[in-house]
Amino acid sequence: MKALSIRQPWAWLIVNGHKDIENRQWRTHYRGKILVHAAKKMTREEHAVAAAMAAEQGVTIPAYDDLERGGIVGEVEIVDCVDVDPSPWFIGQWGFVLKDAKPQPLMPCNGKLGFFHVGKEAA
Template identity: 55%
Template sequence: MKALTIRQPWAWLIVHAGKNVENRSWRSHYRGRFLVHAAKGMTLREYEEAKAWSCACGAIEIPAFGDLERGGVIGSVELVDVLDHSDSPWFMGPKAFVLRAPQALPFMPVKGRLGFFEVPTAHD
C-alpha cells in the first residue's frame, strides 16, 4: 500500500483532529487511500508551531511532545484531490492534498522516504 511521510504533529492532526489538507510543494496524480507515516524527526519548534496552528483551527489538543509516535505508520487517509488553493484553515500552500476519512491504525515501525512509497501490508 502507498504511504506518505508527514512530520509530527501534523501526521497526528490528520489522523485524529480533522486536518483535512496536507500542504505540499508538488502535485500528485495519485488518488486513493494511503498510509500516514509519521516522520522520525520532530523539533520542539515544529511541535510548538503546529500546536499554535491547531488551536487557531479549533482542533483538539495535541498529545505531549514525547507521547507522539514517530518513525512509523500511525493511520491511513484518502487523498481525493490536489488543489492550488483551499478554504481549509489548514491550508498554507502552495498545494493542498485534500484528505478525507482518516483511520487510526496500530503503530507499525517503518523507515520513511520522500514522496509516496510502497509499504508491504498483511494483504500483499
C-alpha cells in the same frame, strides 16, 4: 500500498480527522487511500507551531514526548489536489485534500521522500 511520510504532530492531526489537507510543494494526480507514516524527526519548535495552529481550530495535540514517530500511524484517502482551498490548514503551494482518516497502532518502518510502497502487513 502507497504511504506518505509526514512529520508529527501533523500526522496525528491528519489520522485523527482534524487536518483535512496536506501541504506540499509538488502536486499529485494520485487519488485513493494511502498510509500515513509519522517521520522520526520532529523539533520542539515544529511541535509548538503546530500546537498553536491546532489551538486556533479548537484542537489540543498530544505532548511532544507522547507522539509516536518512525512508522505507520494510520490511513487517509486523497480525493483531490488543489492550489487554492478555504481550509484553515491550507498554507502550501499544493494541498492534497483528505477524507476518511483512521488512526492505527504504530507499525514501525522507515519513511522515504514522496510516496513510497509499504507491504500489505501495514494496511
